[in-house]
Amino acid sequence: MKKTYLVTGGAGFIGSNFIHYMLKKYDDISIVNLDKLTYAGNLENLKEVEDDPRYSFVQADIRDKEAVTKVFKENQIDYVVNFAAESHVDRSISNPEIFVETNVLGTVNLLNCAKNAWLIGDDQYREGVKYLQVSTDEVYGALGKEGFFMETTPLCPHSPYSSSKASADLFVKAYFDTYHFPMNITRCSNNYGPYQFPEKLIPLIMNNTMGHKELPVYGDGMQVRDWLYVEDHCKAIDMVIRGGVLGEVYNIGGHNERPNIFIVKTIIGYIKEHVDDTVSEDLIRHVTDRKGHDRRYGIDPTKIKNALGWYPETTFEVGIKKTLQWYLDHEDWMKNVTSGDYQNYYKRMYANR
Ligand code: NAD
Numbered sequence: 001m002k003k004t005y006l007v008t009g010g011a012g013f014i015g016s017n018f019i020h021y022m023l024k025k026y027d028d029i030s031i032v033n034l035d036k037l038t039y040a041g042n043l044e045n046l047k048e049v050e051d052d053p054r055y056s057f058v059q060a061d062i063r064d065k066e067a068v069t070k071v072f073k074e075n076q077i078d079y080v081v082n083f084a085a086e087s088h089v090d091r092s093i094s095n096p097e098i099f100v101e102t103n104v105l106g107t108v109n110l111l112n113c114a115k116n117a118w119l120i121g122d123d124q125y126r127e128g129v130k131y132l133q134v135s136t137d138e139v140y141g142a143l144g145k146e147g148f149f150m151e152t153t154p155l156c157p158h159s160p161y162s163s164s165k166a167s168a169d170l171f172v173k174a175y176f177d178t179y180h181f182p183m184n185i186t187r188c189s190n191n192y193g194p195y196q197f198p199e200k201l202i203p204l205i206m207n208n209t210m211g212h213k214e215l216p217v218y219g220d221g222m223q224v225r226d227w228l229y230v231e232d233h234c235k236a237i238d239m240v241i242r243g244g245v246l247g248e249v250y251n252i253g254g255h256n257e258r259p260n261i262f263i264v265k266t267i268i269g270y271i272k273e274h275v276d277d278t279v280s281e282d283l284i285r286h287v288t289d290r291k292g293h294d295r296r297y298g299i300d301p302t303k304i305k306n307a308l309g310w311y312p313e314t315t316f317e318v319g320i321k322k323t324l325q326w327y328l329d330h331e332d333w334m335k336n337v338t339s340g341d342y343q344n345y346y347k348r349m350y351a352n353r
């Protein structure tokens with residue numbers, strides 16, 4: 001049976017990768033991409049599929065009840081995959097309100113619209129429908145040197161970003177507990193790959209190294225993130241939509257923990273070897289640390305491995321090379337996204353560090 005997906009935030013980093021992944025993998029699906037096109041949304045990311053008859057785009061805000069309801073009226077939506085969010089921790093520290101607006105209120109509006117569209121009786125929904133909330137490992141807070149986040153780890157977010165994501169997760173859970181609303185939540189670790197906006201560590205360091213600009217490393221650079229190639233995240237979401245038990249949370253991560261300084265040095269090394277042998281680690285600048293900076297994240301993916309057979313296919317060593325080469329091969333993409341407003345953002349963000 002042909003399935004129709006409502007993908008929100010599909011013009012962003014992971015959402016656009018997900019749309020590419022799904023359209024390549026399945027012939028018999030259609031995807032409606034609903035995106036507000038904030039600074040992070042970029043239709044360039046979807047140029048290859050814009051004429052595909054299985055794909056359509058609606059520019060709208062997930063908080064807009066009328067617009068979202070219209071999408072449900074005009075399409076027989078089977079699955080909602082909610083990627084739409086304000087996603088950058090540093091921006092949440094300087095401007096928390098929009099994170100509550102989009103990540104919390106936007107999610108609640110989507111839940112309501114999906115519930116209204118799918119309800120066929122008292123707490124009964126059309127057969128086979130599901131809402132998937134794309135969440136993050138950051139809702140669990142920070143780890144010490146030992147241990148991993150499990151689905152049972154208590155939520156303990158620290159930043160305005162992670163607090164808004166945790167709050168959204170609790171609303172999704174409340175809709176399951178209260179209305180038996182069909183849902184799953186996935187909590188993934190740091191993604192990397194093509195189309196990531198260069199406010200995030202890997203594309204930012206890549207772009208600065210190429211331009212011989214200083215490389216801002218927060219604090220001592222020994223904070224640890226658990227890096228996952230974006231396609232492996234897309235594969236996991238697809239598997240949870242198809243096989244996830246309703247009401248369950250699934251953690252996604254591939255045990256690829258690396259300190260930030262290692263990532264930065266890896267990028268310098270790659271560019272030095274393949275593009276420009278004049279770059280060096282002298283570009284590194286240790287700047288003032290992020291407020292409330294979480295020291296370490298690490299996912300335990302045992303549940304999704306055992307329940308659904310998911311495993312990461314791309315090792316960090318392969319994935320990072322693919323990613324850096326993608327940015328080198330798409331210089332125009334990087335030039336476009338770093339023109340205009342980005343320059344002001346960059347100056348504001350790094351002026352006083
Ligand atoms: P992103 O910032 O690259 O993209 C977000 C997208 O959402 C953009 O296209 C933007 O235009 C859209 N958007 C923002 N506000 C909107 C609104 N009000 N209405 C409609 N669209 C709106 O983010 P990303 O890195 O692709 O992250 C996608 C999701 O995955 C987020 O929910 C994030 O919390 C989660 N996540 C990200 C990572 C990561 O490493 N990037 C890891 C785990 C989970």
Ligand code: DAU
Nearest residue numbers: 087088089136137138189190199200201216217218223260
């Ligand atoms: O863990 C999943 C999360 O990963 C997602 O939920 C978020 O949406 C996503 O943005 C990402 O959050 P991080 O804060 O971990 O990603 P970021 O790329 O901003 O930073 C990665 C690490 O690098 C973090 O420890 C801060 C550090 N950093 C970042 C930047 C931008 C630097 O040292 N210098 C920098 O210039």
